[in-house]
Amino acid sequence: HLLDLSSGINAEWPLRPGRQMRLAITWGHARVAKEFIFSRKEYKFSSGELNSLLLFSIIKQRTAFVKLLIDYGADVRAFVTQTHLTRLYNELRSSTGGYRLLQEKRKKKKVPTATLR
Numbered sequence: 001h002l003l004d005l006s007s008g009i010n011a012e013w014p015l016r017p018g019r020q021m022r023l024a025i026t027w028g029h030a031r032v033a034k035e036f037i038f039s040r041k042e043y044k045f046s047s048g049e050l051n052s053l054l055l056f057s058i059i060k061q062r063t064a065f066v067k068l069l070i071d072y073g074a075d076v077r078a079f080v081t082q083t084h085l086t087r088l089y090n091e092l093r094s095s096t097g098g099y100r101l102l103q104e105k106r107k108k109k110k111v112p113t114a115t116l117r
Contacts, residue, residue, distance in 0.1 A: 017043045021053050030064035038072055050074040055084055059091045 015023070017037055024033040045053070054074045057065035070076060 017045065018049050018053070021045075022056060025053065025057050025060055025062050025065050028062060028064075030062070030068055033065065034068055038068070045072070047073075047075060047078065051079050051084070054079055055087065058088060 017040065020037050021033055024030070024037065050069055050073060054066065054069045054076075057063075057069060
């Protein structure tokens with residue numbers, strides 16, 4: 001059961017809420033995150049944690065989590081930094097069709113990769 005796993009195998013080593021969120025994002029369980037992780041009043045995510053989870057959600061292409069994190073208080077204005085945008089570009093570029101087309105075109109024309117960045 002997902003909730004059993006998210007609380008840790010060993011009760012002495014429970015997973016922190018940030019790790020629980022990463023597991024929920026990875027497994028695509030936004031409902032579990034909303035009902036069982038965000039509902040816990042004893043833990044408040046810092047803005048840094050929310051930004052990290054937002055970045056992770058975007059990279060994993062989990063739009064439900066992006067919406068959930070914004071609803072929970074992730075500050076998109078604070079998130080959009082050169083560092084985050086560069087990381088998103090580097091993480092996502094190889095998984096998009098447009099990047100693959102550019103790579104194929106580069107190979108055909110023997111264009112150096114640096115000119116495509």
